[in-house]
Amino acid sequence: MAPETNTPPGLDDETLAFAARVFQYARMGHAEELAELFAQGLPANLRNDKGDSLLMLAAYNGQEDATRVILEAGGDPGLANDRGQTPLAGAAFKNELGIARLLLRHGAAVDGVGDGSRTALMTAAMFDRTEMVDLLLAHGADPDRRDASGQSAADLARAMGAQATPAQLDRAERR
Structure with a gap:
């Protein structure tokens, strides 16, 4: 009998396609679809392979409604990506004033730096x-x-x- 391992099973194509779609929803501002998924239990702090959270993608891409929905679902405004960039820094880079205000209202640290x-x-x-x-x-x-x-x-x-x-x-x- 082979010893048991704790290796997680591989993700099937359907799961990978769903994950890609969720991150695209954040990038493209599909706030209603995201709200529906959060209501079904999707974690608000889901991150992609670069460490970008749904909130980072929405904020960086100027998607104010999606940013609000993610924050209201528990998205962490201080969660930095793998390069140490916070959603507030992403909004600052893209000059998204409305999103920056929203992030600050939801507790983003004005001088937050993540690991950057x-x-x-x-x-x-x-x-x-x-x-x-x-x-x-x-x-x-x-x-x-x-x-x-x-x-x-x-x-x-x-x-x-x-x-x-x-x-x-x-x-x-x-x-």
């Missing part, structure tokens, strides 16, 4: 997203916080050639 070292403020500053910088500062983002290489949001913005955000951050009130 760049905050949403740093991301917004690097890409010259002045309204996003204002929003994040208004929610308490620390303009003096440093990344792993010791650079502030203003330093990163200057390095990327941002036109407005370096001066904006230099003028920001310090807490």
